[in-house]
Every structure is written in C-alpha cells, then in structure tokens.
Amino acid sequence: MEHTPPPDTRQATDSEAIAASIGDPERFSQVFDRHWDEVHRYVIRRLGPELAEDVSAETFVVAFRARARYDLSRPDARPWLYGIATNLIRDHRRAEGRRQRILAKANAEWVTAPFDESSDARLTAQRLGPRIASILGRLSAAERDLLLLIAWADLTYEEAAQALDLPLGTVRSRLHRVRRKLRRAFGGIDPSRLQEEFA
Amino acid sequence: MIDEEIALVGRVRPEDHSQDTGAKARARARLQAEFTAPSEGRRRVARPRWGRRFLAVGVATAACAAAGAVVASTGGHKPSSPADVTTRTLELAAATVESGAAVTRPGSGQWVYTRQMDRYAFQNGDVVGSKAMLHGKVKVEEWWRFDGTRMASSVQNGKLYVKGIVPSIESRPSRHRDPQINGGYIGGPGVVRRTPNHLYDYVAGLPTDPKALLARIRHDSGDVGHDVSTVGSIAQIFRDDRLIPPKANAALYRALALIPGVRVAKDGTDYAGRHGIAVIFSGGGGGWKLILDRRTYRYMGSPDQAILGSRVVDAAGQRG
Numbered sequence: 001m002e003h004t005p006p007p008d009t010r011q012a013t014d015s016e017a018i019a020a021s022i023g024d025p026e027r028f029s030q031v032f033d034r035h036w037d038e039v040h041r042y043v044i045r046r047l048g049p050e051l052a053e054d055v056s057a058e059t060f061v062v063a064f065r066a067r068a069r070y071d072l073s074r075p076d077a078r079p080w081l082y083g084i085a086t087n088l089i090r091d092h093r094r095a096e097g098r099r100q101r102i103l104a105k106a107n108a109e110w111v112t113a114p115f116d117e118s119s120d121a122r123l124t125a126q127r128l129g130p131r132i133a134s135i136l137g138r139l140s141a142a143e144r145d146l147l148l149l150i151a152w153a154d155l156t157y158e159e160a161a162q163a164l165d166l167p168l169g170t171v172r173s174r175l176h177r178v179r180r181k182l183r184r185a186f187g188g189i190d191p192s193r194l195q196e197e198f199a
Numbered sequence: 200m201i202d203e204e205i206a207l208v209g210r211v212r213p214e215d216h217s218q219d220t221g222a223k224a225r226a227r228a229r230l231q232a233e234f235t236a237p238s239e240g241r242r243r244v245a246r247p248r249w250g251r252r253f254l255a256v257g258v259a260t261a262a263c264a265a266a267g268a269v270v271a272s273t274g275g276h277k278p279s280s281p282a283d284v285t286t287r288t289l290e291l292a293a294a295t296v297e298s299g300a301a302v303t304r305p306g307s308g309q310w311v312y313t314r315q316m317d318r319y320a321f322q323n324g325d326v327v328g329s330k331a332m333l334h335g336k337v338k339v340e341e342w343w344r345f346d347g348t349r350m351a352s353s354v355q356n357g358k359l360y361v362k363g364i365v366p367s368i369e370s371r372p373s374r375h376r377d378p379q380i381n382g383g384y385i386g387g388p389g390v391v392r393r394t395p396n397h398l399y400d401y402v403a404g405l406p407t408d409p410k411a412l413l414a415r416i417r418h419d420s421g422d423v424g425h426d427v428s429t430v431g432s433i434a435q436i437f438r439d440d441r442l443i444p445p446k447a448n449a450a451l452y453r454a455l456a457l458i459p460g461v462r463v464a465k466d467g468t469d470y471a472g473r474h475g476i477a478v479i480f481s482g483g484g485g486g487w488k489l490i491l492d493r494r495t496y497r498y499m500g501s502p503d504q505a506i507l508g509s510r511v512v513d514a515a516g517q518r519g
Contacts, residue, residue, distance in 0.1 A: 040226075041218065062332075135208075151208040
C-alpha cells in the first residue's frame with residue numbers, strides 16, 4: 001500500500017484517535033472534544049444538570065482508561081461512550097439507593113418504598129412530571145436504558161445494541177415489549193392514582 | 200424507524216439547559232490529568248516488589264539471534280537507512296521466532312495464565328466508580344480458561360476472583376454488578392472475541408505470507424487507510440495472545456515491516472522498565488510501541504504494560 005500523506009488528525013475517525021492515544025494520550029482529547037456536548041446533554045436529561053457534570057466527566061475518564069480495549073473496527077465511539085455513561089448512570093442510581101437506605105434507617109418515617117426504584121422515580125418525576133415518570137417507572141432499568149438511548153440520545157437500533165453490548169435481535173424484541181407497555185400506559189393513565197404515588 | 204410510542208417519549212425529553220461551559224472545562228481538566236498520569240520517565244526504574252523470578256515468555260530460541268540489538272549496517276561501508284534497519288531487524292526477529300518451539304492448542308479445560316504489570320487495573324470485588332481503578336504499576340495475574348467460559352484474576356497479590364464470561368452484559372444474572380467495573384461476570388463482544396480459543400484460532404488461521412496477512416488485518420480492523428487500526432490490531436494480538444504460533448509471530452513481524460511509518464529503535468522500555476528493541480508506529484499522528492526481547496525477539500510489553508510471564512496450566516490460581 002502506498003504511503004499516505006500525513007493525515008489531518010482532526011479528520012481522523014474516533015477509532016484512529018483512540019488507537020493513536022495509546023501511544024500519545026493527548027490524542028484522546030479529540031474524542032472528548034467531538035462528543036462531550038452530546039454525551040453531557042444526554043446525561044443531563046437522565047440525571048439533571050447537577051449530577052450530570054460528574055457522571056459525564058467520569059464517562060470520559062473511564063473511557064480513556066479503558067481505551068486499549070476499544071474495538072478498533074468501530075470508527076464511531078459514540079455507542080461505546082453511551083454504554084459507559086449508561087453504566088455510570090446505573091451505578092449512580094444504585095449508590096443513591098444505598099444512600100437513601102442509610103438515611104431511611106435514621107428516619108424510619110421517611111421510608112415508603114424500596115429505594116432503588118423510588119429514587120429513580122423521584123429523580124425522573126422531578127425532571128419530567130409525574131405522568132411520564134410513572135410511564136418510565138413501569139419499565140425495567142434495562143428497558144429504560146434502551147428506550148432512552150433511542151428516544152433521548154437519538155441512537156439508532158444498531159448503535160444502541162453496541163452501547164449495551166446486546167445483539168440487534170434482543171434490542172428489537174426488547175423494544176417491542178417496551179412499545180407494548182408504552183401503548184398501554186399512554187392509553188390508560190388514572191391521574192388520581194398518580195397523585196397518590198408522586199405527590 | 201422510530202415509531203409512535205418511542206417518538207412520544209422522545210418529545211417529552213427534558214428541556215435542554217444551556218450547557219455550562221465551566222462543566223466542560225472542568226471535565227476536560229479531569230481528563231487531562233489522566234494524560235499525564237504516572238509516566239515511567241519520572242519514576243525510579245521499576246523493580247517489581249514481588250521477588251519471584253519471572254517466567255520466561257516462551258522458549259528462548261537464541262539460535263541465530265545476533266545477541267546484539269538492532270541490526271546495524273552489515274558491510275560497514277555505507278550507513279543503512281532507517282528503513283533498511285527496520286526491515287532487517289524485523290526480518291531477523293521473524294527468522295528468530297520462526298524457529299521457536301511449536302505451540303500446541305490447549306485443551307478446552309486448561310487455563311492460560313499471564314502475569315503482567317499494568318498502568319491501570321480494575322479492582323476485583325464490590326467496588327465501584329473511581330475507587331475501582333488502581334493506577335500505576337499494578338500487578339495483575341489473569342487466568343483465562345481456554346474455552347472462553349471463565350476467567351480469573353488476582354490484582355496486587357489479592358484474592359483470586361473467578362468470573363463467568365457472558366456474551367453480553369445483559370445476559371449475566373441480574374443481581375450482579377456491572378461487569379465492566381467488578382462483579383462475578385465479564386462480557387460483551389470485545390471480551391468474548393478475545394478469549395484464548397477465539398484468539399488462538401484467529402491468529403493460527405492468519406495467512407503466513409506477510410502481504411496477505413497485512414491485507415487481511417487491514418480488512419479485519421476496518422482500517423481507513425492510515426494503518427492506525429491495523430497496527431493497533433497487531434498490537435492487541437501481541438498484548439492478548441500468549442499462544443501465538445511461531446509462524447504467525449514471524450509473519451506478524453514481517454507484516455509490520457511492510458507498514459509505512461513503522462520503524463525500529465534500538466532501545467525502548469516496557470512498563471516494568473525492562474529494556475528491549477522498540478517497534479514504533481507513529482503514523483496517523485499517534486502511535487503504538489511494542490517492545491521486543493533483544494535476544495529472543497519475543498514480545499515483552501509496551502509502555503503501558505509488561506508481560507512478565509505466561510504459561511498453560513490446569514487450574515485457575517495455578518502459577519506453574
């Protein structure tokens with residue numbers, strides 16, 4: 001193969017920048033510069049601006065440290081970054097759940113529901129209002145992660161499959177289930193019950 | 200094909216706040232700090248604390264290896280160009296490893312043990328977030344069951360954790376924690392494709408003609424023309440595969456010699472501070488560096504990792 005002229009590194013694909021960053025860490029800046037806004041925006045949607053800053057920053061740090069394991073046959077790093085962000089969001093919620101349980105022990109009256117779920121519901125409700133929160137609350141964490149990568153991060157099915165390390169077939173069947181649940185939920189909401197749940 | 204219900208959820212996405220540029224700058228600074236994380240240049244020369252003698256990485260077939268380093272100009276008349284030195288050194292390296300002992304495919308129940316020193320490693324056990332990552336001269340021992348169903352590791356001489364390997368993160372039992380961070384399972388295509396059986400079969404099945412091999416790797420790595428991914432894929436093979444057959448190893452060295460931008464330097468150090476020959480690729484604006492043993496021309500490691508020893512054993516936790 002011929003010598004290629006020195007490439008304009010700003011044009012390099014993510015996989016090239018990641019490969020290059022093994023020897024020259026600075027090259028990873030390109031991945032950050034290219035995707036920070038988008039990933040951060042998504043994490044804000046999921047967690048709100050206060051928590052999002054830390055989780056988004058951690059996403060890129062984890063990505064950087066794990067870069068040697070990046071699958072270089074994937075030129076676009078977005079699915080990978082979203083996958084890491086999704087894991088950190090889940091972690092964050094588990095940690096939040098644990099924190100709440102400790103608080104709850106200190107103040108028994110405070111507790112009304114299992115906290116992993118309720119903290120998730122509470123965060124979502126603050127951001128979205130009870131209606132959509134209750135709808136998302138009917139999905140499992142795995143279903144919610146998948147749905148929101150598509151609906152809020154605008155990933156394609158293929159990209160979401162990569163982000164979550166799932167076969168495309170699983171993504172399709174899981175979305176099929178999600179759609180059924182959503183259809184039921186959008187159809188039959190009883191506002192009075194929601195008030196009780198989220199007031 | 201986003202359908203109605205999903206589109207509806209899309210429309211109720213939370214309103215976008217104007218993004219705080221301070222957040223971006225802070226995140227960038229945090230990432231930047233990683234770039235300059237422990238560089239071996241400033242540290243004292245590594246002398247691993249665990250006193251055991253390293254296992255030899257493969258059989259020393261010093262055969263014809265001119266015990267020197269990089270092949271210098273042969274006749275002594277005209278100085279060799281750097282390209283000549285690279286080609287000749289990699290050819291000598293190829294010829295040396297080629298005559299090495301044959302590698303046999305392990306049984307499916309055997310384990311491939313590797314002892315290495317890493318710049319970063321995830322801790323085992325129930326630790327999450329930033330606490331889960333150890334930095335700087337981390338001793339990692341890994342056992343990968345040859346059939347790719349399990350792996351085990353011990354970090355910093357800690358407890359042996361045996362983990363299941365699952366095809367995707369989602370297919371692990373739900374009560375286990377995130378396998379990227381810790382827990383009883385690891386998985387995903389990136390891991391599954393690099394289990395010893397897959398790697399062995401892939402590498403042993405590569406063409407041994409250097410040009411055909413290079414074409415194959417360029418294709419498999421999805422290289423877009425700068426050879427960054429190609430060299431990266433070759434480096435990953437050396438990093439992950441402890442059972443490269445001699446002929447494949449030789450062909451990989453010869454293929455490297457064909458890649459524009461690959462050169463050889465007579466001295467380089469792996470992450471443990473051991474000196475060897477450096478095979479350097481600086482195309483595409485960045486680079487890879489492989490360190491080869493001066494005598495055996497076997498792969499020793501890279502500036503981020505040192506392979507201290509490896510062998511095939513019969514059980515997880517067995518070292519020799």
